[in-house]
Every structure is written in structure tokens, then in C-alpha cells.
Amino acid sequence: MLHTVNKSPFEKNSLDTCLRLAKSGSEILLLEDGVYAAVKGTAVEQKMRQALSDYTVYALGPDLKARGIEEDRLIDGIEVVGYDGFVDLAANSDRIQSWL
Amino acid sequence: MGNGVKKFMYVNRRAPYGTIYALEGLEVVLIGAAFDQEVCMVFVDDGVFQLKKGQDTAESNMKNFSPTYRALGDYDVNKLYVEKESLEQRGMSEDDLLELTYEDEDDDYKEKPSIRIVNREELADLMEQQDVILNY
Amino acid sequence: MAFEIGGKSYETDEEGYLANLADWNPEVADYMAKEDDCDLGDNHWEVINFLREYYEEYQIAPAVRVLTKAIGKRLGKEKGNSKYLYELFPYGPAKQACKYAGLPKPTGCV
Numbered sequence: 001m002l003h004t005v006n007k008s009p010f011e012k013n014s015l016d017t018c019l020r021l022a023k024s025g026s027e028i029l030l031l032e033d034g035v036y037a038a039v040k041g042t043a044v045e046q047k048m049r050q051a052l053s054d055y056t057v058y059a060l061g062p063d064l065k066a067r068g069i070e071e072d073r074l075i076d077g078i079e080v081v082g083y084d085g086f087v088d089l090a091a092n093s094d095r096i097q098s099w100l
Numbered sequence: 101m102g103n104g105v106k107k108f109m110y111v112n113r114r115a116p117y118g119t120i121y122a123l124e125g126l127e128v129v130l131i132g133a134a135f136d137q138e139v140c141m142v143f144v145d146d147g148v149f150q151l152k153k154g155q156d157t158a159e160s161n162m163k164n165f166s167p168t169y170r171a172l173g174d175y176d177v178n179k180l181y182v183e184k185e186s187l188e189q190r191g192m193s194e195d196d197l198l199e200l201t202y203e204d205e206d207d208d209y210k211e212k213p214s215i216r217i218v219n220r221e222e223l224a225d226l227m228e229q230q231d232v233i234l235n236y
Numbered sequence: 237m238a239f240e241i242g243g244k245s246y247e248t249d250e251e252g253y254l255a256n257l258a259d260w261n262p263e264v265a266d267y268m269a270k271e272d273d274c275d276l277g278d279n280h281w282e283v284i285n286f287l288r289e290y291y292e293e294y295q296i297a298p299a300v301r302v303l304t305k306a307i308g309k310r311l312g313k314e315k316g317n318s319k320y321l322y323e324l325f326p327y328g329p330a331k332q333a334c335k336y337a338g339l340p341k342p343t344g345c346v
Contacts, residue, residue, distance in 0.1 A: 011115075033117070040191055066157040
């Protein structure tokens with residue numbers, strides 16, 4: 001199952017709930033303000049590093065760029081995808097859960 | 101300060117693109133600047149992301165309004181307080197922020213930085229000194 | 237709303253401001269000015285070009301106070317005052333010049 005998170009982890013608990021309820025082996029795509037969770041050195045880095053042992057985590061490239069986040073600032077193991085990659089992820093998942 | 105001049109503080113707590121708060125707040129500051137009040141802006145919580153440098157919205161088809169913060173000096177909005185704790189929580193430092201300046205008319209038009217990093221206590225004290233506080 | 241120059245149609249808002257910044261060209265400015273019975277000379281173009289540069293850099297059309305100050309700095313004190321700018325653009329320098337420059341109405345203008 002593909003989970004998407006589009007809220008900042010510093011403002012809303014969407015990411016927390018997603019990580020609490022997503023089954024191991026799921027894919028998680030961070031997009032819009034959700035991409036702030038992908039950055040190294042933040043208060044949620046530890047949480048994300050832990051998540052990477054259970055899930056494949058992606059971040060949407062155009063949303064990173066819009067927010068001025070360079071790829072070398074991302075936590076190792078998080079994969080950057082473009083809109084085409086987003087479409088592929090969605091098309092290859094049987095279900096999608098959007099944590100708004 | 102002359103008669104009728106009040107101290108206005110605009111508090112920005114939202115990231116720039118996920119919601120419309122940041123852009124709306126910035127526009128209100130620009131409009132409000134016409135009223136010759138004593139204005140400052142505060143960036144706290146996700147609001148510090150508004151000032152992140154290197155924003156590029158070409159691929160996401162949104163208007164990049166981060167260059168507009170550089171015009172604030174022209175509008176005599178010269179005091180932008182950024183909370184240190186909010187930056188640290190987000191893995192950021194002053195080096196991640198736009199370089200914003202204004203020309204000091206009282207000091208031979210020298211260019212001076214507009215952004216001031218303040219800690220939680222300093223920010224709380226600043227808030228106590230305001231006449232009007234508006235949140236976005 | 238829209239107007240046409242040489243067979244090409246230009247979309248505007250209800251106040252006559254160009255809908256798409258990218259549609260602008262000098263002919264658009266000349267056309268809009270003629271509609272207002274205004275003939276664009278070098279002095280007008282100085283201001284129009286300045287506004288386009290300002291918008292390019294800051295992504296906003298400056299308020300009249302900011303425009304006046306900035307024009308003074310760029311083009312000299314004799315031009316950086318409201319009397320000079322209102323003579324060039326009697327409908328209001330920021331509003332009218334922004335319109336000819338293809339920019340949106342200045343933020344904070346009513």
C-alpha cells in the first residue's frame with residue numbers, strides 16, 4: 001500500500017499517525033509540506049530513520065525544490081521522485097492512503 | 101514617534117506553499133506599510149521556512165514569492181525576528197535564510213541586515229512591547 | 237475581457253490589466269495608453285521599464301510611495317517626486333504605469 005503525507009511534521013500529526021498505522025513494507029511518499037520530514041538534522045530525523053527500516057520512503061522532487069531543500073540535505077535512504085515517479089508509485093499500488 | 105503611531109507585529113507560523121497563510125500575511129504587511137506604523141515581522145515554528153533561500157517553484161507551477169521578502173526594506177519593514185529554537189528544531193541556521201537588507205536613512209543609507217535571530221525569551225519580551233499583534 | 241492588436245487577442249481583467257504577464261510587449265503599452273488618450277514618450281518608458289524590472293526582481297508591483305523613492309534613486313531627484321510622476325501618469329503613477337507595463341495592480345492599491 002502507498003501512503004502519502006502532505007503536512008509538515010512540525011505542525012500536524014499526520015506523519016505520526018501514518019507511521020503508527022502503516023504496515024511494515026509499505027511505501028510512504030512525502031509531498032507538499034510533508035517533504036520537510038525528509039531533511040537531516042531536524043527534530044523528526046530520528047523518527048524518520050526508524051521509519052526507513054520498515055518502509056520505503058520517497059520525497060517529491062518539485063516540492064523539495066519549491067521549498068529550497070537541496071537533495072544533499074536529505075536523510076540517507078530517502079528516494080527523490082518526480083511527478084512521473086509519483087504516478088508510477090500510485091499505479092503500482094493496489095491502494096493509496098492519503099494522510100491529510 | 102509621533103502621535104498615533106502604533107507598534108505592529110506580524111507573526112508568521114506557516115510554511116510558504118502548503119497553505120495560503122504565508123502569502124496572505126506578506127501581502128497584508130505590504131499593504132499595511134502604507135500607514136506609517138512601526139512594523140516588525142516574526143518568523144516562528146514553520147514560519148521560518150518562508151525565509152529559506154534557494155526556493156524554486158518552476159517545476160511545481162506555483163508562484164515563487166520568496167523574492168518579495170527582499171522588497172520589504174523598500175517598504176520600511178526592517179525588523180524580521182526569527183526564533184532560534186524554531187530554526188534548530190528544523191535543522192536550519194542563519195546561513196539557510198535569505199540575505200535581507202535595508203538602507204538605514206539615519207546612518208548614511210548604509211545597508212544593514214533585516215533578519216535578527218532571537219531566542220524564545222527575547223521573542224516573548226518583544227511581544228509584550230507591541231500594541232497590535234496579527235497572526236498568520 | 238480582451239482587446240486585439242494586429243489580429244492577436246490579449247486577455248485582461250475587468251479593470252483592463254493584462255491577465256498574463258507573459259503576453260506583454262511594447263505594442264500592448266502603446267495600445268493601452270492610446271485608449272487613455274496618452275502618448276507614450278521616453279519619460280513614460282523610463283518608468284514602465286523600471287516597473288517591469290522591479291517586478292522581475294521582487295515579483296510585486298511596488299506601491300506608489302516605494303516607486304517614487306526608487307525612481308528618485310535610479311533616475312534622479314527631479315524625477316523621484318509625485319508631481320513629476322503624476323504629470324506623466326495622471327490616473328496615478330503606480331496604477332496607470334503598472335497597467336501599461338503589463339503588471340497586476342500594485343498590492344495595496346484600491
